[in-house]
Amino acid sequence: MEPSGVHIAHLESQAALSSLGSGPQGLSDAEAARRRREFGPNRIEAVAGEPIWLALLKEFTHFFALLLWFAAALAFYAEHFERGQGMAQLGFAIVAVIFINGLFAFWQTYRAQRALAALRELLPARVEALRGGRPVEIEAADLVPGDMLLLAEGAQVPADCRIVESWSLRVNLATLTGESLPRARSAESDSGADTLHARNLLLAGTAIVSGECRAAVYATGMNTEFGRIAHLTQTAGEAESPLQKEIRRVSRIVAALAIALGLVFFAIGHVIGLPFWANFTFAIGIIVANVPEGLLPTVTLALALATQRMARRQALVRHLPAVETLGSTTVILTDKTGTLTQNRMAVRELFVGGRHVLAARRWPKAADLELRAVARHCHSLKFPGGHPSGDPMEIALWEFGGTDGAEERVGEQPFDTERRRMSVTTHDASGRRNLWCKGAPEAVLPLCTAWIERGAARPLDAEMRQRLRRAEDDMADRGLRVLALAWRPLAEGEEAAEADLRFCGLVGLDDPPRPDVHEAVTRCRQAGVRAIMITGDHPRTALAIAREVGLVRGAGPSVILGDDVRRMAPAELQLALDAPEVLFARVTAEQKMLVVQALQHKGEVVAVTGDGVNDAPALKTADIGIAMGRSGTDVAREASDIVLLDDHFATIVDAVEEGRAVFDNIRKFLTYIFTHNFAELVPFLAFALTRIPLPLTAIQVLAIDLGTDTVPALALGAEPPHADVMQKPPRRHGEHLLSWRVLARAYLFLGPIEAVAAMAAFFFVLHGAGWHYGDDLPRTDPHYVQATTACLAAIVLGQIANLFVCRHPRLPAWRFPLGENRLLALGLATEVGVLLAIVYTPWGQELFATASLPAEVWLYMLPFALALAVFEEGRKALVRMAGRRPGSGG
Numbered sequence: 001m002e003p004s005g006v007h008i009a010h011l012e013s014q015a016a017l018s019s020l021g022s023g024p025q026g027l028s029d030a031e032a033a034r035r036r037r038e039f040g041p042n043r044i045e046a047v048a049g050e051p052i053w054l055a056l057l058k059e060f061t062h063f064f065a066l067l068l069w070f071a072a073a074l075a076f077y078a079e080h081f082e083r084g085q086g087m088a089q090l091g092f093a094i095v096a097v098i099f100i101n102g103l104f105a106f107w108q109t110y111r112a113q114r115a116l117a118a119l120r121e122l123l124p125a126r127v128e129a130l131r132g133g134r135p136v137e138i139e140a141a142d143l144v145p146g147d148m149l150l151l152a153e154g155a156q157v158p159a160d161c162r163i164v165e166s167w168s169l170r171v172n173l174a175t176l177t178g179e180s181l182p183r184a185r186s187a188e189s190d191s192g193a194d195t196l197h198a199r200n201l202l203l204a205g206t207a208i209v210s211g212e213c214r215a216a217v218y219a220t221g222m223n224t225e226f227g228r229i230a231h232l233t234q235t236a237g238e239a240e241s242p243l244q245k246e247i248r249r250v251s252r253i254v255a256a257l258a259i260a261l262g263l264v265f266f267a268i269g270h271v272i273g274l275p276f277w278a279n280f281t282f283a284i285g286i287i288v289a290n291v292p293e294g295l296l297p298t299v300t301l302a303l304a305l306a307t308q309r310m311a312r313r314q315a316l317v318r319h320l321p322a323v324e325t326l327g328s329t330t331v332i333l334t335d336k337t338g339t340l341t342q343n344r345m346a347v348r349e350l351f352v353g354g355r356h357v358l359a360a361r362r363w364p365k366a367a368d369l370e371l372r373a374v375a376r377h378c379h380s381l382k383f384p385g386g387h388p389s390g391d392p393m394e395i396a397l398w399e400f401g402g403t404d405g406a407e408e409r410v411g412e413q414p415f416d417t418e419r420r421r422m423s424v425t426t427h428d429a430s431g432r433r434n435l436w437c438k439g440a441p442e443a444v445l446p447l448c449t450a451w452i453e454r455g456a457a458r459p460l461d462a463e464m465r466q467r468l469r470r471a472e473d474d475m476a477d478r479g480l481r482v483l484a485l486a487w488r489p490l491a492e493g494e495e496a497a498e499a500d501l502r503f504c505g506l507v508g509l510d511d512p513p514r515p516d517v518h519e520a521v522t523r524c525r526q527a528g529v530r531a532i533m534i535t536g537d538h539p540r541t542a543l544a545i546a547r548e549v550g551l552v553r554g555a556g557p558s559v560i561l562g563d564d565v566r567r568m569a570p571a572e573l574q575l576a577l578d579a580p581e582v583l584f585a586r587v588t589a590e591q592k593m594l595v596v597q598a599l600q601h602k603g604e605v606v607a608v609t610g611d612g613v614n615d616a617p618a619l620k621t622a623d624i625g626i627a628m629g630r631s632g633t634d635v636a637r638e639a640s641d642i643v644l645l646d647d648h649f650a651t652i653v654d655a656v657e658e659g660r661a662v663f664d665n666i667r668k669f670l671t672y673i674f675t676h677n678f679a680e681l682v683p684f685l686a687f688a689l690t691r692i693p694l695p696l697t698a699i700q701v702l703a704i705d706l707g708t709d710t711v712p713a714l715a716l717g718a719e720p721p722h723a724d725v726m727q728k729p730p731r732r733h734g735e736h737l738l739s740w741r742v743l744a745r746a747y748l749f750l751g752p753i754e755a756v757a758a759m760a761a762f763f764f765v766l767h768g769a770g771w772h773y774g775d776d777l778p779r780t781d782p783h784y785v786q787a788t789t790a791c792l793a794a795i796v797l798g799q800i801a802n803l804f805v806c807r808h809p810r811l812p813a814w815r816f817p818l819g820e821n822r823l824l825a826l827g828l829a830t831e832v833g834v835l836l837a838i839v840y841t842p843w844g845q846e847l848f849a850t851a852s853l854p855a856e857v858w859l860y861m862l863p864f865a866l867a868l869a870v871f872e873e874g875r876k877a878l879v880r881m882a883g884r885r886p887g888s889g890g
Contacts (some may be wrong), residue, residue, distance in 0.1 A: 003158045007055070007195075008162050008350050009162070009189070009198035009201055010190065010191055010866050011189055012189050013164045013165075013187050014673055016164070017164065017529075019144055020146040020218055021146055022147075022216055022442055023146065023524075024164070025130060025148070025538040026130030026131050026132065026147060026148035027146050027147055028131065028132050029132060030216050030323070032112060032131060032146075033148070034143060035610075036144050036145035038144075039144050039145060039220060039221070040221060040341070041141040041142070041480075042141050042142070042158065042159055042220035042221050043224070044227055044230045045223055049442075052731045054188075057760060058717070059103070059106045060098060060099075060102045060184045062248075063248055063251045063396045064248075064251035064254075065102065066096050066100075067100050067251060067254070067258075068097065069098065071092045071094055071284075071291050072090075072095050072098070073091075073237065073282060073286060073288065074284045075698070076256075078277070078284050079091065080279060087861050090698050090699050091535050092700055092704060093699075093702050094152035094702075100673045104192065110503040116640040119319045123164075124512060124733070126703065126869055127140050127143065127149060127151075127155075128149065128150045128151075129243075130141070130147075130148040130214075133139075133772060140159075143512040144220060145217055145218055145219065146216065146217065146602065146603075147163070147216070147217040149217060150212075150214060150734055151213050151214075151215060152200070153206070153208055153209065153211065153382070153389075154207075154208065154389070155208045156207065157203060157206045158204060159204050159219060160195075160204055160218055160223075160225060161188045161201065161202040161205050161218065161775065162201060162202075162215060162218050163185055163200045163201070164187055164215060166187050166212045166213040166214075166215055167211050167213065167414060168210060168211035168380055168415055169171050169186065169212065169213045170184050170185070170208075170209050170415075171202060171206050171208055172207045172209050172213055172392075173203070173206050174337060174338075174343075175207075175537075176206060176225060177560070178201055178206055179481055180804055180887045182209045182210070182391050182392065183199075184199070184415060185201075185202065185211075185213070186200060187200055188279050195225060196588060196742075202215050203224065203447055203692045204227070205224075205225075205226040206218075206226040206227035206612055209391045209578045210381075210391045210394070211380070214730035216428035221285060229613055229616065229617060230616075231782055246738070247266075249738065250295070250738045252736060252751050253470060254295075255291075257290055258286070258291050258580075259360065260626060261286050261681070262287040262290075263283070263284045265283055265684070265685070266280070266282070266285050266286075268688050269282055269283065274688075281698075282687065282694075284698065286681065288683050290677055290681060295670075299717075302666065302669070303662065303851070304661045304712060305714070305718045305823075306324075306658055306661075307323060308324045308644075310323065310655055310658050313643065313651060313655065313658070314644060314646040314648065315651050315652075315654065316449075316644075317642050318640065318641055319641045320889035322641035322642055322881070323659055323662050324663050324808075325463045325659065326607060326624050326626075326652075326658075327656060327658070327660035327661070328530075328659070328660075328663065328731060329529060329606070329624060329656060329659070329681070329730065330605050330607075330625070331531075331532060331604045331605070331607070332524065332531045332532070332606075332609065333476065333534045333599070333607070333608045333609070333618070334533055334534070334608075335535055335594065335609055335611060336511075336542055336870070337511060337536075337537060338607045338611040338628055339610065339611060339628060340513055340514065340517050340543055340649055341511040341512060341513050341545060342512055342513070343611075344392070344510050344512070345392045345395070345481075345509050345510070345511055346511075347507055348508050348509065348510050349475060349480060349507075350368060350371065350505055351468070351471040351475065351508075352367055352371050352504070352505035352506055353367040353452075353454060354452045354453060354464075354507055355366075356471065356475075361765045369450050369455070370478070370504045370505075371485055371504040371505040371507070373405065373504075374401070374403065374437070374485035374486065374487050374504050375438075375507065376398060376404075376406065377406075377422070378396065378397055378410075378423065380412070380415075381394055381395065392741075393481065394510055396506065397438070397509070401575045405428075407426035407434065407499050408427055409426050410427055411424070411425035411426070411496055412434070413438070413496075419528040420439050420442075420443040421438065421440065421444055422438060422439060423436065423437040423496070424471070425490070431490075431492075432706050433471065433490040433494075433767065435487065435489075435490055435501075436485075436486075436487055436497050437484045437485070437487065438484065439484060439705070440468075440484070441472045441483070441484040442485070443484075444484035444486050444502065444503075445468060446722075446811065447498050447500075447501045448460050448486050448502065448503075449500050449501070449502075450502045450503065451464060451468075451504075452487075452503065458541060463793060464818040469606065471506055472484075472506060475506065476509040476540060477544070478544045479541040479542075479543065480507075480508030481508070482506055482507070482508050484503065484506055484507075485503075485505055485507060486503050487500035487501065488500055495758055502590070510544075510545075511545075513545060514647075514648060514649060516616070516649070516650040517549045517650065518548075519650065520653045521550040521551055521649075523653045524652075524653055524656075524728060525550075525731070526726060527653070527656065527729070527731030528730055529717035529730060532583060532584070533546050533551055533583040533584065534584040534592055534595060535583075535587065535590070536562075536585075536586060536587055539561060539583075539586065542584075543557065543559060543583065543585075543586075553581070554581050554721065557581035557582060560584050561584075561585055561587075562586040562587040562588050563586070563594060565584065565594055565596075566591060570597075570598060570601070571616065573598040574596065577595075577599060579596060587671045587690070588735060589616075589617050591619070592608075592615070592618040593621050595618075596608060596618050596622050597619050599623065605624075606622045606623050607624040607625075608621075608626065608794060609626040609628075609644075609652065610628075612627075612649075613634050613636070615627075616636050616638075616639040617639070619636060619640045624641050624642065625640035626643075626655075627643050628644055628647040629645040630646070630647045631645055640656060640713075640793075647711070650705045651696045655890060656726070657721045657725055660730075661719065664718075664719075664722070665717045665718070665719050666737060668717075668809075670738060670746075671745055671806050671809075672709070672712070672716055672738065673705075673713055673741055673808045674743065674746035674747060675746045675751045675798075675802055676751075676752060676799055678702055678754070679754035679771065679795045679798065680705075683695035683791060683876055684760065686759060693776075693777045693787075694713070695758065695762040695791045696788055696791045696795075697848075697849055698786060699790075699847070699848055699852060700849070703792065703838055703848045704795060704796060707838065708799065708834045708835050709796075709831070711831065712799065712800075712803045712827035712828065712831050713827075714823065715803070715821060715827035715828075716803070716807070716827075718819065719807060719820075722808070745809070747890050749871075749875065750805075750872060753867065754794075754798035754799070754802070757794040757797070757864030757865065757868070758792075758794045758795045759792070760796075761786075761787075761790040761861050761864075762791040762794075763786045765787040765853075766783065766784075766785065766787045769787075782851060785849060786853065787854055788853075789850040790857050790861070792838070792848075792850070793835060793858075794861045794864060794865075795852060797864070797865040798865050800832070801865040801866065801868045802828065802868060803831070803871060804869065805868070805872040809879075810876055812877075813869070825862075838850055839851075839852060
């Protein structure tokens with residue numbers, strides 16, 4: 001509808017209306033209805049997402065779940081051909097594990113796509129428009145290109161519009177661009193090419209903070225800038241978290257090991273002449289013994305507990321894997337407005353009476369009385385209910401000026417983009433009139449002929465003008481928004497002309513940093529996490545805040561503008577990120593995504609913070625998205641993985657600490673779980689290779705995996721962060737959760753000790769009953785049942801000792817009091833209680849094929865558990881000694 005190749009912002013107002021087929025009277029009802037059919041409703045359309053049933057199905061079909069399904073199927077198959085071996089109970093137990101874990105994980109991690117609803121809530125439901133020259137109130141969804149809107153202070157912009165007429169119009173663009181200051185807008189044509197910053201355009205989702213205007217709609221729905229960002233948010237791919245990748249890797253290793261061992265020992269059984277079905281059942285036992293059925297529930301519950309701890313530290317976790325991902329973060333891309341700063345304008349500094357002074361809102365001094373009077377009177381605020389409403393910058397000035405000596409307003413010369421200043425005329429109780437003026441220094445200073453020093457007017461000569469320019473540059477270089485304030489008394493009957501003004505001073509305003517940000521940035525640096533500012537604000541403002549909070553400390557940081565990002569090739573951007581200190585300014589939503597992707601291509605784990613609509617696509621693209629809970633938009637919160645309930649940047653550092661603890665804790669309970677896995681495997685190997693009775697049945701294996709060991713493993717997952725966790729750099733890229741060191745500790749050291757204890761207890765009971773090697777024992781023989789019970793109990797006693805020594809891979813167990821982790825005492829009590837129930841209750845004996853054990857069997861097994869603790873503490877001592885040797889690097 002507009003001339004080909006010419007952007008609507010470049011046209012004069014009348015030409016812009018013509019290009020839209022509209023006019024000052026708006027559209028007729030008939031034409032509006034026709035366009036409604038052609039262009040559709042003014043709403044954000046949903047992108048077809050993943051159905052709920054498919055998201056639920058995925059929780060039962062990932063690799064580890066498929067491995068458990070396979071184990072359950074084998075168990076049912078074996079039960080069909082050889083009944084009475086407990087394989088059916090084993091199969092049902094495994095299926096129960098799959099369903100419980102799948103449903104729990106689904107409800108914890110499923111993200112309802114509420115971002116669409118949040119976007120709609122930002123757009124007004126009804127607006128005032130001209131139809132056929134008549135003002136009418138219509139649904140925002142019924143707007144079409146060419147509609148003429150009437151917008152005033154407090155209104156939210158419902159569609160992308162071209163301003164036709166304006167009066168003192170200022171707009172808050174923070175939700176789209178991240179800029180902290182409202183921007184003046186007018187109807188004059190703008191030759192700039194950037195839609196987001198064109199001075200004659202109003203964009204959907206922004207808000208009118210002062211003034212009013214008439215504006216013609218030129219884009220609706222998904223064709224708006226707002227809709228384009230919504231589309232980016234909806235279509236941004238979901239990144240697999242590092243923890244999900246590691247669990248997948250662990251699953252594949254475990255599956256390969258279990259199946260390989262099952263096949264190997266099926267072949268051994270065939271060679272030594274075992275009957276086919278007995279051999280098949282035995283092979284299934286080998287597979288089941290090596291599949292840690294409790295791993296998924298334990299990981300899921302451990303993550304859920306970590307989310308509760310983080311919630312107590314004001315971080316709400318929306319997706320469970322995000323807990324650990326945050327701990328592995330290497331780079332935090334942080335927004336400025338509302339994240340590092342308070343998103344609240346304040347007067348920070350004055351240049352008054354020829355010198356710089358810090359602002360003191362409550363205690364005016366003689367030197368700044370005239371300056372405060374200008375701030376008090378020169379504004380366009382309204383006061384509904386006695387509270388100021390309007391431009392945040394004017395509110396900050398009004399609060400700085402105070403309320404004493406208010407005068408009646410009798411005239412105003414409003415701010416506009418050409419004059420870059422405004423003036424207000426007042427008179428006091430005695431009838432004396434004053435003109436108060438504020439604006440850009442370059443617009444106000446030429447109108448001044450004198451400057452005020454402690455109430456006295458002095459000539460404004462060239463030397464003083466030069467001092468004022470230097471003061472302005474100094475304040476601007478430190479990121480302050482600088483305004484000049486001037487005043488003149490008006491004689492009776494004199495015209496209120498902006499001339500012969502008396503210069504009162506310069507005022508520097510900014511959006512101050514949050515008080516605890518500097519400390520948080522320091523902690524990030526100590527933890528080896530790189531923090532990079534990325535904002536839509538001015539580069540000078542961004543650099544000043546970055547220096548103030550400690551993000552930038554050197555003399556020559558690399559400041560990259562959004563336009564630079566747009567022009568760079570991907571390789572150039574990645575190389576630019578190698579600079580020791582870098583920050584990004586004037587960045588759009590797409591450019592922010594490009595920076596995230598460039599960091600990810602460099603192998604970084606990227607966390608992104610933000611609170612505006614413009615942050616949502618990057619929040620969703622990043623490995624971890626962190627939104628502000630109080631000041632953030634619903635869109636940002638819905639696109640994030642973690643929401644900071646208190647909006648404090650420092651909370652991110654607390655959350656990183658918790659995330660790192662989660663990774664360490666998962667390693668602890670992996671060691672704990674794989675230790676008993678080895679101990680469960682050895683009885684099957686002994687059965688196959690030595691032709692002894694099977695020392696441990698498959699259902700007893702499950703009693704350990706899902707009975708006695710679940711709560712203790714979970715307790716290890718709830719260990720609090722260690723004191724030095726934030727003094728270390730993030731774990732190395734490629735460092736795996738299940739490392740060879742973890743496997744060696746479990747399979748080659750702790751596991752064999754438990755296995756020796758289990759086999760010794762088994763033979764202790766059999767020999768006490770008069771059994772000799774080669775004797776055949778039926779499965780129902782009371783002595784055989786008691787011997788398998790002793791084998792099970794010995795493994796559990798070993799795991800009780802293991803619970804304490806697994807709390808740290810290097811430090812001794814006595815360094816960690818039991819009271820530090822209350823769940824540990826519960827885990828210990830649960831392990832003992834479940835073991836006693838399995839051994840001594842009728843239902844436990846019936847379900848798990850066990851028998852009561854006399855006291856002498858327990859006394860025989862206890863030294864083995866103590867030996868495990870002694871040997872492991874000895875190993876730790878050797879590791880610590882090796883780490884202290886010169887040149888050990890430890």
